[in-house]
Amino acid sequence: MVRAEDFQSTHRSHVEAAEVLRRAAQVSDDTVTNLRERDPPEPVKPSGLPTVSRAEFRDFIIAERQRAEACGTLPLTILLWITFLCVTVNHGNISSVYRIRRCLHKTISEIRVAQPLPDGSLGPATSLANMTSTEEVWAWLSQGLVPALGGSQRRPGYTCTFNRLVGRVMLRQSRRTVGACKVEGPLADYYRGECRSSSTSQGSFGRGVVGAGTGAGVADPAFVAGSGMSGISEDNQRRFFGWLDTYRQQDAQDRARQLAAGSWCDDATSVLEVQAAFFNAEVQAFTLMSLTFTFEGGGLVRNKLELSPLSTRIYPTAWYITVDIVWVLLITVFFFMALQDAFDSKGEGGTTRRCGSWWVVLDWLSIAVGLALVGFFVVFLQGVDELEKQVGILGGGLPPPTATLMFRNASASLLYDGSLTNVLEEIDDIIFYKMCQRLGMFWYCMLLLCRFFRGFTGQPRIRVIGLTFEKASADVTHFGILLVAICENFALGGCVLFGPELSDWASVSSAHRSTLAVLCGQADFAAMYDVAPLRATIWLVMFIVSVVFLVANMVVAILVDYYHEAKVDSGLAATGIFDQAYIFLKTCDWKLGYHYRTVHHFVYSRLSPSLRRFVREPSDEPKRTQFIPYDELLDAVLEGTQEAVEQEMLTTDAVPIDPAQPFPWNPVTKELLVSCGCDPSTADHLLWKCAASIGGRLPDAFPADKLFFEFQNAMHGSYELLDAIGEELHAWLADRVVDLGNIEPRQRKLEDASVTIQPMQVALEGVPELPVLDGGGYGQALGEAELMQVGDRLLELQGEGGPATDSSETGAVVPYGQGNF
Structure with a gap:
């Protein structure tokens, strides 16, 4: 049997072990150890970078003032x-x-007259395009123009139904004096003719005075300068006039034959003008027809038809x-x-x-x-x-x-x-x-x-284009001088090479037109090639290489270079047209809202108290600035900026963002704008427009101050992030310091608990052995089932009130570590 004192000692050991377990549970519930499991502190978020810096606001104010001035001229x-x-x-x-002009031009230009040949047959039809002699001119006038302008017998004098001839057709010629040709020697004897000079002839010519019946005859007015008319200009008094009455077509044709037979147009005639005026009552317009025949020294008869309408419908x-x-x-x-x-x-x-x-x-x-x-x-x-x-x-x-x-x-x-x-x-x-x-x-x-x-x-992108042309004007002017010199020489060369054979190159003016046509790709190179294949090919290749390929492409290079420069000078406030439309609509809404509230406040103040209860009471709003003080804002933003940048670039220390300092990277505050004369609402709106217009854009080229500005902005953001990380590290180290401070108290608790732990001296029947304190069982805890068995056995022993007896006959107590219970 087990002795009572042994049993009590064993029971006390079990009670002490239970106390150790309880204290261990208390230690696990200690608040000091829970510091490891607490949630980490929220990281301190860095404050947002200023969206509107002084440099950005400077570019915005400059662009905004230009926009206001430019767009103000559009209405x-x-x-x-x-x-x-x-x-x-x-x-x-x-x-x-x-x-009217088209109808008359078609009527006159399509007149064709077939001249009779000596054998009585009709020759080729003569028109304005192929006249070569005065005989053809007279035939065209008498047999073509007179019937065309005479109208029908029912309505004489009406052309194209509604255009009535005013009076009759006027023939006016300018003459030159005729004298000896400037040819000497054998050629003068060979030619034996007279030539026209450059001086104007005003003397009578032709038949002179002709007797008719009794009395003195009279001269035909057409052969006298001024034709005996009074009240005409001095210039007309030096010219010779003839008239064709198309209302009487037969008389007009007879008169044309008389003038032709009298050699009214001879070798001394330099210019013959045919003029007639028409009036159209339906559209209320006069039309002056002017047909000019120029008799050139080479024998060519040039003609030019001009129709000049004149509307009289005023009011x-x-x-x-x-x-x-x-x-x-x-x-x-x-x-x-x-x-x-x-x-x-x-x-x-x-x-x-x-x-x-x-x-x-x-x-x-x-x-x-x-x-x-x-x-x-x-x-x-x-x-x-x-x-x-x-x-x-x-x-x-x-x-x-x-x-x-x-x-x-x-x-x-x-x-x-x-x-x-x-x-x-x-x-x-x-x-x-x-x-x-x-x-x-x-x-x-x-x-x-x-x-x-x-x-x-006022649109920044369009302004960049205009600024490009403005900057490139000097270089384009010099380029134009070079281009004119090259084209001029090619035009003169083409006139020399192709002028004798081609009408397009026969004169200097026509050669310039043809050169411009080649530059535009509209020239008739086939005609040039037919005249001189080798010369035409060499001329064209040299022209294309020197003008089209080399010189013309210089314009593109010049404009591209200056466009980049203009884009850099335009600043950061280069919004697109859609962004500007959005900002414009928001600005209109901002202004209209203010005007609406102003009217609302005015109406509410005039209402009677009985009616005010039906109308929402308006809130008080300060009066807005009528005009934005652009000059004051620019002065405030730019004041001391350059000096501060130059001074700061001499140091290497980190610079905090202090709004009081005039650094370009510092933010523009609302108080600064209000101090310049803006009301608070206008200041907020300007800051919003600046942020919407700039939108964090970066310049294409970075001068030193802008580079420093961007670098400082980036570094300030890094500083704030590092400050946040430092605060998190400080909180973590503080937790570790607390943990280190709690190690010694925990150690003392464990020592106190370990003192009460004693080895089991007596093994009880039915209770499993505790793990040994050393050897293979060291550090191993009892399992859950074993703990439950120990607890149940202890409760049974406590209920029996005494120690358990051995079943053997001798009744010896089994020592610890021996036998099974």
């Missing part, structure tokens, strides 16, 4: 362009005038007057705006002080051309009014018979011819003024185009 430019377009359409009558409706008044008012407003810009100009010097920038000079040119157009239009109105009176004086009936030597009393006819000559001269003068006005309208369109370019510079 007036668009209004001027629209009203000028209406003026052009109203007073041009272009489509109707073009139809058919009130709409025409309204458009003209609006256009004149816009020009007046434009004048005063340009005058105000000139007074507000801050430039110095003569032209700059008086006219401002070059854009203001463009404005003054636009105003001057516009006022000149108004002046030409006033003169045109007076001329048209005078022309209508003169044509009305001629009368609507048939003109009197043409004055010839057969009519002794031809004063009525001469007076009529003089009036008709003045009418034709008046039409010619008015057409000249009209052409000047059209030329002025063309240049006015070009000036409006330049003003559109000025407005388009």
Whole structure:
């Protein structure tokens, strides 16, 4: 049997072991050991980098001011362009005038007359394109032009149905004096002829004085300078006139034969002009036909047909007057705006002080051309009014018979011819003024185009293109000089090589046109090759290599180089058109919202108290700045910037982002903008527009200050990240320090617990042996099933109240480590 004191000792050991387990559980629940398992601290996130730095805001303000100035000119430019377009359409009558000209040109150019040959047969048809002699000219006039302009018997004098001939057809020639040729020696004896000189002949010629019946005869007015007409210009008094009355076609044909038989056009004739005026009442327009025959010294008869319509429909409706008044008012407003810009100009010097920038000079040119157009239009109105009176004086009936030597009393006819000559001269003068006005309208369109370019510079990308041409203008000018010199020499060479055989190269002017056609790929190289294959090939190859391949490609190289430079100079605020449209819409919404709230506040303040309860009460909002102070903002941003950069680049220490310092990489604060005169809302909007416009773009080229700016921005971000990592390391080291401080208390607890652990002296029946403290069982704990068995056995022993007895007969106690229980 087991002794009581042994049992108590064993039981006490088990109780102490249970206490050790309990204390171990307490140690595992200690808060000090849980420090390892706690969640790591949240890392400190670095503050965001400033989205709007001083350098970015500087580029934005410069671009924004240019945009505001440029886009501010677009409304007036668009209004001027629209009203000028209406003026052009109203007073041009272009489509109707073009139809008149086309009809008359087709009628006259298609006249063909077959001349009879000596054997009585008809020869080839003669037209304006193949005339070679005065005989063919007279045949074409009498048998072709007179019937074409005479109209039908039912409506004599009407051409193309609605175009009535004014009076009759005028023939006017200029003559030269005839004398000995400048040929000496045997060639003079061989030629035995006379040649024309460069001086003008004003003396009578032809038949002179011819007797007719009784009394003195009279000279044919066509053979006398001025034709005896009074009231004509001095220039016309030195010329010779003949008239063809197409209302009386037979008389006109007879008169043409008389003049031809009298050698009215002979070797002394240098220029023969055929003029006639038509009036179309349906479209209210005159048309002046001018057919010029030039008798050149080489025997060639050149002709030139010109048809110049003149619309007289000035103000058919009130709409025409309204458009003209609006256009004149816009020009007046434009004048005063340009005058105000000139007074507000801050430039110095003569032209700059008086006219401002070059854009203001463009404005003054636009105003001057516009006022000149108004002046030409006033003169045109007076001329048209005078022309209508003169044509009305001629009368609507048939003109009197043409004055010839057969009519002794031809004063009525001469007076009529003089009036008709003045009418034709008046039409010619008015057409000249009209052409000047059209030329002025063309240049006015070009000036409006330049003003559109000025407005388009508000778009940064388009401004880069304009800045490219501006920067490249000097080099392009020098290149143009080189190109002109090369093309001029090739044109002269082509004239020498191909001029004697080809009409396209027969003169210097035509050679220049042909050279330009070769440059554009439109020349007739086949004709050149037929004349001289080798010369044409050499000329073309040299021209293409030197001009097309080498010189022309220089333009591309020049523009590409200056485009890159202009793009660098444009700064970072180079937004695309879609981004700018989005910013524009947001800005409009921002402005309209403010105006809406202003009106709301005004209406709410005027409502009675009984009605205010139905309307939402507006919130107080400070008044916004009417104009953005661009100059003050630029001065504030640029003040001290360069000095601070130069001073900072001398040091190598890290520089914190301090808004108070004028470094380019420092952020622009709202307080800075407010101190420059912006209200808080405008300051916020400017900062937002700058961030939206710049958007973190990087410049293509980095000067030293911009490189330093980008480097400092990157380094400041690295500094903040390193600071965050340092804080995390500090927190982790603090945890480790706490753990190290808790090692010694834990060691003391373990020592105290280990003292109470004693080896089992007596093995109880039914209780498994504890692991030995050394040997193979060292460090091994009891399993869960074994612990449960130990606990159950202890409870049984406690319930029995005594130690268990051995089943053997001797009743000896089994020592520890021996036997099985």
